[in-house]
Amino acid sequence: MSDFENHSGTRPAAWYEGLTEAPGSPWADRPLPPSGSDYRTLTYEVTGRIARITFNRPEHGNAITADTPTELAHAVERADLDPRVHVMVVSGRGKGFCGGYDLSLFAESEIDAGATGAPDGTAAQSRVGTVLDPTVQAQNHNPWGTWDPMVDYAMMSRFNRGFASLLYANKPTVAKLHGFAVAGGTDIALYADQIICAADTKIGYPPTRVWGIPSAGMWAHRLGDQRAKRLLFTGDCLSGKQAEEWGLAVEAPPAAELDARTEALLARIARMPINQLMMAKLALNSALLAQGVANSGMVSTVFDGISRHTREGHAFQLRSATKGFREAVRERDEPYGDWKRTQFEE
Numbered sequence: 001m002s003d004f005e006n007h008s009g010t011r012p013a014a015w016y017e018g019l020t021e022a023p024g025s026p027w028a029d030r031p032l033p034p035s036g037s038d039y040r041t042l043t044y045e046v047t048g049r050i051a052r053i054t055f056n057r058p059e060h061g062n063a064i065t066a067d068t069p070t071e072l073a074h075a076v077e078r079a080d081l082d083p084r085v086h087v088m089v090v091s092g093r094g095k096g097f098c099g100g101y102d103l104s105l106f107a108e109s110e111i112d113a114g115a116t117g118a119p120d121g122t123a124a125q126s127r128v129g130t131v132l133d134p135t136v137q138a139q140n141h142n143p144w145g146t147w148d149p150m151v152d153y154a155m156m157s158r159f160n161r162g163f164a165s166l167l168y169a170n171k172p173t174v175a176k177l178h179g180f181a182v183a184g185g186t187d188i189a190l191y192a193d194q195i196i197c198a199a200d201t202k203i204g205y206p207p208t209r210v211w212g213i214p215s216a217g218m219w220a221h222r223l224g225d226q227r228a229k230r231l232l233f234t235g236d237c238l239s240g241k242q243a244e245e246w247g248l249a250v251e252a253p254p255a256a257e258l259d260a261r262t263e264a265l266l267a268r269i270a271r272m273p274i275n276q277l278m279m280a281k282l283a284l285n286s287a288l289l290a291q292g293v294a295n296s297g298m299v300s301t302v303f304d305g306i307s308r309h310t311r312e313g314h315a316f317q318l319r320s321a322t323k324g325f326r327e328a329v330r331e332r333d334e335p336y337g338d339w340k341r342t343q344f345e346e
Contacts, residue, residue, distance in 0.1 A: 015273055018049060019083040033082045039071045044078065049270035051079035051088040058094025063102035064184050066132065069162020072188070076165040076173070086270040086277060089174045089262065090166065090192060096179025097201070098188060131155050143314040152305035156215050159187075160297050163216060166191040167285070167293070170278045172269055176262045177201045178255060182237065183212065190218035193281065195248060196262050197240035198255035203248070204237030209332050211316045213304040217296030221288060222248055235336065 008014035008022060020027045035046040041062075045052045053075045055062035072090075079088040092098050127133050131154040140151045166173040166188070175181075175189040177197035183205055189195055197203065205214050219228035227246055231238065244252035253261040269277070307313055320328040333339035 016271060018086070019274060027083050032084065033078065035082075039067075039075070041065060041068045041071050042075060044075045046079075046082060046085060049084060049086040050266050051075075051082065051085045053079070053088060053090045055090075055092040055098055058092075060102060061096055061099030061180070062092040062094065062185075063099050064159075064188075065102055066127065066134065069159045073162040073165040076169050080169045080171055083274075085171060086272065086274055087172045087174060087266055088169070089176055089266055090188070091176040091262075092178070094179075096185075097175070097177045097181040098185030099180055100183030100185045100187075100207075132158065141308070141317070143318060147305075147309045149302065149305050149309075152308075153301055156301045156304060157298070160216055160301060163188045163191050164297070166193070167288075170281065171274065172277055172281055174262070174266060174269070176258065177203065177240065177249075178258055183207050183214075187214060187216035187218070190216060190222050190248075194250050194265070195243070196251045196253075196258070196265060197243060197249045198258045199239065199241040199244075199252045200255055201240035201243070201252070202237050203240065203243050204231055204235070206235040206237065206329075206333060206338075207307075208232045209235035209336070211308050211313045213300055213307050215297065215301040215304040217298075217300035218293070221291055221293055221296065235333075237338065 008017070011017075014022065019025060020032075033046075035044070037043040037045065039056075041055060041057055041064075043052075043054045043056050045054075053072065055068075057063060057065075076088065079085045130136070131151050136151070137155055139145065140148055166175070172194065173192045174194045174196065175192035177189060177195060178201055179198075180202045181189050181197070182202060186203060186205055189203075205212070205219075208214070214232070219232060222228075223231075223246060230236075238246065238248070240249060240252040243249040251261055251265070308317070316328055316332065319331070330339050
């Protein structure tokens, strides 16, 4: 066959062919990247042109552990390198997307120094004796000890780097929210390029009432100054429908329609050529990054650490240690009229 006969211009709409599908593709004789899962906190699967990253700790509300940011970044990089993948979607199993950090472990001083994680099973060993060592962090958070803010920052900034992989990935990322996406869960979701959520999703950062500042620093970049302050000055949450109205989510269908609407959005994005998607994302990210996203994250991460070491922060931590984390949260939120027992952390 001549070069002309093999040229893409001789085939209808050849621009929609994927990198591995076109005749003469550099991947024509190469094996496909593996698509199985080997993670502690999430699963990874490739179906067609879509990489599906799903938080998989439903019994704990998909609460964030030390493994979560490492595993999320690893899965995002797999999708970014896979020539089959045009778009990746992050979601959560069970009753909600992500209830934030598993703070009961910290607040009640029950950190498991032997926790393991990461795809190769070596993460726990590599954390021992470093700033990521949970025993070191527990000592640094002792209310009667001396707090080193940079030890705190060294840990939390690395959590943010893992979550920010959704923003810095070359390919589009979509966060699919249902049930609850609160506190640290929003640090993850707000880094995604697109948010689609069920109309009744609970989205917000209640820990700004005491013992927390959103370390990712993305709220003002996603909502603008006044609306971000409206949420963080009160710790109030938005419904998914309000998130759509405020421009935080691109769509907020009824919960029963979320799966179908998400698949429709993913299908439309996945049809686009990868290079077009990459160029569009890089061009639009240039404006977002020029707003100072990195600086916002740095300042917010430092303030998050400070908020846990104020007089009020120590009072919350000690109350959690003596009466339990859920009781401390009840006392924090009841005056606002939005407390109720749930199965997620913050």
